Amino acid sequence: MRHDRPTHDKHWLSLNLPPPVCGRFPEKVLSLSDDSRQVENGALFLIRPGEGFRWEFVDEALDRGASYLVADRKAFAEIDSRPALSSRICESAGLSLVENLPRAVGQLASSWWGFPSSFLKVIGVTGTNGKTTSSFLTRSVCRAGGLPCGLIGTVVFDVGHEETEAPQTTPGAIRIQSLFAESLRNGLKSVSMEVSSHALDQDRLAGTNFSVVHFTNLTRDHLDYHRTMEAYFEAKRKLLMWENPDGSHPVAVVHTGDEYGARLAKELERDGRRVLTYGEGADAMIRPLRVDVGLSGIRGTLRTSRGEMSIDSSLSGHYNLQNILGAVGCGEALGLSMEKIAEGIHSLPGVPGRFERVDSPTGFSVIVDYAHTDDALSNLLSAVRPVTRGKVITVFGCGGDRDRGKRPRMGSVAGRLSDFVVLTSDNPRTENPESILDEIEPGLRETGTPYVRVSDRKSAIFEAIRRARPGDAVVIAGKGHENYQILGKQKIHFDDREIARLALAESSR
Incomplete structure (x- = not known):
């Protein structure tokens, strides 16, 4: 068993790889990589064709000193059809072919x-x-x-x-x-x-x-x-x-x-x-017997396969x-x-971006959560509703270049479980933010819940907090712990929690 950075000899190669189809096993390989940009001299390089792959990457790996290569058997025809590359592999390194490269990569690693x-x-x-x-x-x-x-x-x-x-x-x-x-x-x-x-x-x-x-x-x-x-x-x-x-x-x-x-x-x-x-x-082996779920936490008694156990957690929500x-x-x-399990549950104060409360001196709650599916949003808002005296104001959007079918479903959930919705951007990526909101809107509109569209997420968070009153809950959903937003191909710094604090500071002036 090795814990440090290992190197391996040709005996290890012969135990873990099929015989070379060309070239020969080197005396030693010094590193393992499937990224040509990270190849070092003496590396074992794994050729992984797929989205974004170019055969020039293999040349780059060889330029950087790869001493042996592994490819999927299905990729061999592509290699063979490039005589210059094929000759270079065989002359300066060597090549083994495997039946299932993704599986082989994990096993080799x-x-x-x-x-x-x-x-x-x-x-x-x-x-x-x-x-x-x-x-x-x-x-x-x-x-x-x-x-x-x-x-x-x-x-x-x-x-x-x-x-x-x-x-x-x-x-x-x-x-x-x-x-x-x-x-x-x-x-x-x-x-x-x-x-x-x-x-x-x-x-x-x-x-x-x-x-x-x-x-x-x-x-x-x-x-x-x-x-x-x-x-x-x-x-x-x-x-x-x-x-x-x-x-x-x-x-x-x-x-x-x-x-x-x-x-x-x-x-x-x-x-x-x-x-x-x-x-x-x-019929569940582990199930709740007497449990209280509130904004301050979850406490009560569970039935387990070994008997009853008490839990006391600061996590919120059913x-x-x-x-x-x-x-x-x-x-x-x-x-x-059971005692140690209960101790572990009790000792976890919370999880970043999961029902994370932002300190608010204004008399209303601000909760940031990663919920980005209709089921997760339903669970989140269902947890907030029973512990909120006033209105539930929800800020959310849907990611661009991702499953479009869930957009109206999320709109419907937000409308059914909120008193007011601020519809905004999540990570729009290469899609038009307004087009994403267009696809969320039908599900939201059919609930009859009042809403506004504010595609700029920072402005949307400010809008929600501006509308909130003592006893209300502002729920900012979709990004949770993330400290970035993806606009087009660009990733910019953006943290819902930071923006909420700025908006709270402004509202308390």
Whole structure:
């Protein structure tokens, strides 16, 4: 097992790759990369054709000193059709062909770092909503239970020395395995990670050994990528049906209050897998008995597979009760005591950009949340409504270049559960912001709820706070922890929480 930066010899190459189709294995490879810009002298370079790929990247990798290359067998015809490139590969390096390159990348990366996940308790959570809060809760539970725990997810990467801003929910295969290795080097015993449907569909987790896999729910999202709900479900299903490299299976923690979760639980049970179910139904193994959910937190008693346990959490909202139940299941799957699980839940003060309250001296509440699907927005506003004496004023939009079908659905949810809506931009990307609002508007208009269109997000937040009165709640949804906005191809600094504070300061003058 290696925790530092490894190098490998041709014996390692012969164990992990098919024989060369041209050239020969080098005596030693010094690094592993699938990005030609990061190739160093002596690197093993993985050729990954796809969106944005150009064959010039292979030349760049060779220019930078790549000593051996790996490609998908399907790409060989493309290489062979470029005589100059083919000759250069064979003369200055060498080439192996694999049947499934995305899967091979993960397996190679795992082997490269000495199979680091097999020495960790890796807990992977997937689902449309709740992944981030669930991963934070699970990290807190592991820490309380004596398992120093890292975090890989949408908000931050934490591998034991400091938290860094996450560039994406689930990174590429090489990066994932290097993060596991770094976690080990820093003395961690476990890692709680979010697993996106894109990562599962693209085999980024290949080579990973999971101890626990957790399914939260499945609602409409990412259909710009998956096209159908069934394809989206099949991507998520891969994690729950996971087989580890050694042939073992992780414990599955499944929310059976969700229809897709109920399907998964039945399939897992038929296959003889160990499953811990949670939800509010009487048949769920982990369920609430007597629980109070309020703006100040969630407190009460749960039924678990090992008996009753008390919880006291500062998280708000009924949907966070589901996240807590799932974290209890993950703790049980790891064999942690109920006392330590409860301690971990209690010790988590909150999650950045998830039902995050912005201090307001004005007598009304300001809540920033990442909710960017119709289900997440419904859960959020349903949590705010019962604890708000006055009006619920919602600021939201929809991302550009993403699933357009959810836009009117989100408009309908906002209208049904708000007293006033400020319709605005999210990350419009390359779409016209006004055109996005045009597609949200029909669902909002049919509810009869009054609203205004303010496409500039900063102005929209100022407008909502200007309208608020004591007892009201201003809910700013869609971006949560994000500190940027994407306009066209440009990413600018933008943080809903900062803008809300500016607007509150102005309103209190």
